Amino acid sequence: MMPRILILIVLAALAMAPLVMPAYFLTVLIPFFAYSIILFGLNLLFGYGGQLSFGHAMFVAVGAYAAATSYSVLGIASFELMLMVAVLAALCIGIPLALVASRFTGIFFGVLTLSFGMLFHSILFKFYDLTGGESGMRVPRPTLLGMELDAYNKIGFLTGPFYYYCLILLVLLGYLMWRLVRSPYGLHLSASRDNPVKALYLGVRVRWVRTVAFVISAVYGAIGGVMLGVLTGLADPELSYWTHSGHLVFMTILGGFQQFLGPALGALVMILVQDQLMAETEYWRFFVGLALAIIVLVLPGGILGGLRRIKFKHKETTVHEDATQPRPARSTA
Numbered sequence: 001m002m003p004r005i006l007i008l009i010v011l012a013a014l015a016m017a018p019l020v021m022p023a024y025f026l027t028v029l030i031p032f033f034a035y036s037i038i039l040f041g042l043n044l045l046f047g048y049g050g051q052l053s054f055g056h057a058m059f060v061a062v063g064a065y066a067a068a069t070s071y072s073v074l075g076i077a078s079f080e081l082m083l084m085v086a087v088l089a090a091l092c093i094g095i096p097l098a099l100v101a102s103r104f105t106g107i108f109f110g111v112l113t114l115s116f117g118m119l120f121h122s123i124l125f126k127f128y129d130l131t132g133g134e135s136g137m138r139v140p141r142p143t144l145l146g147m148e149l150d151a152y153n154k155i156g157f158l159t160g161p162f163y164y165y166c167l168i169l170l171v172l173l174g175y176l177m178w179r180l181v182r183s184p185y186g187l188h189l190s191a192s193r194d195n196p197v198k199a200l201y202l203g204v205r206v207r208w209v210r211t212v213a214f215v216i217s218a219v220y221g222a223i224g225g226v227m228l229g230v231l232t233g234l235a236d237p238e239l240s241y242w243t244h245s246g247h248l249v250f251m252t253i254l255g256g257f258q259q260f261l262g263p264a265l266g267a268l269v270m271i272l273v274q275d276q277l278m279a280e281t282e283y284w285r286f287f288v289g290l291a292l293a294i295i296v297l298v299l300p301g302g303i304l305g306g307l308r309r310i311k312f313k314h315k316e317t318t319v320h321e322d323a324t325q326p327r328p329a330r331s332t333a
Contacts (some may be wrong), residue, residue: 018163036227037227051193051210053109060244063090063227066222067086068090069083082142090222101116103207117240127235162231168225169227186214254269256306
């Protein structure tokens with residue numbers, strides 16, 4: 001009950017943020033919404049499925065480029081239609097890749113997804129006429145629910161209507177993922193991670209559940225990519241580069257991939273720490289790496305996993321102290 005109340009408090013604070021926070025802080029929160037959605041998908045594949053992808057940023061780029069192509073080729077300015085195009089693109093690319101990648105596990109799966117990501121990056125970088133090459137493609141300001149919202153300037157649009165739209169998307173997709181991982185499918189996926197041979201003998205279609213997890217994670221990645229593309233106004237080939245995939249994996253591990261909300265917490269910490277250090281020093285990459293490495297070493301289960309471990313140890317200590325307390329003697333009267 002307590003975690004649910006805490007989640008409601010956090011969501012209420014995020015909803016109130018545009019009323020009390022400066023615009024710059026809100027533009028930092030929008031990437032948090034986008035990366036949380038992306039990491040919900042990645043954690044389904046990694047945390048619940050045991051399949052670590054080193055090329056997941058490819059689907060983030062798929063979403064951003066789908067949004068850009070929707071406008072430049074199809075003339076679509078609706079954010080909802082951009083999301084639909086991105087989902088269709090993620091399905092068209094993700095399904096065949098999933099059918100191939102789901103045949104492998106461990107390091108073989110990781111290297112294969114890394115190869116897919118680097119191949120996609122090369123296509124985006126080299127085919128200038130189609131993708132704009134290293135310059136990328138422009139992502140215009142979309143309409144929301146059919147409304148033009150011309151009364152807002154760019155910052156007003158991002159920190160107002162678009163902020164709330166992204167927050168609602170995060171809540172809906174987060175709840176959908178919560179239901180999914182606690183469904184029979186989620187149990188099958190976890191079983192395929194823990195003991196695939198035993199799961200197979202029990203009737204779990206191991207390859208099928210892994211394929212579905214890959215496709216769902218691709219869709220979530222593409223949706224987050226659309227949000228990032230609209231935020232920056234650009235679909236950049238660097239979105240699909242392997243370092244960005246490593247960035248996603250690091251955020252997932254930092255927050256705690258064994259916890260449902262761990263990746264979202266890791267995204268928030270990573271974004272805030274990086275943003276603060278970038279403003280303080282030009283050597284921010286060194287300090288980000290050092291600070292986050294210390295956190296991972298001290299809390300190997302991630303931040304949320306470490307907090308849960310501390311809470312569990314506190315409960316164990318309390319129970320042990322209660323057990324060792326002398327009991328009052330029974331009256332013989």
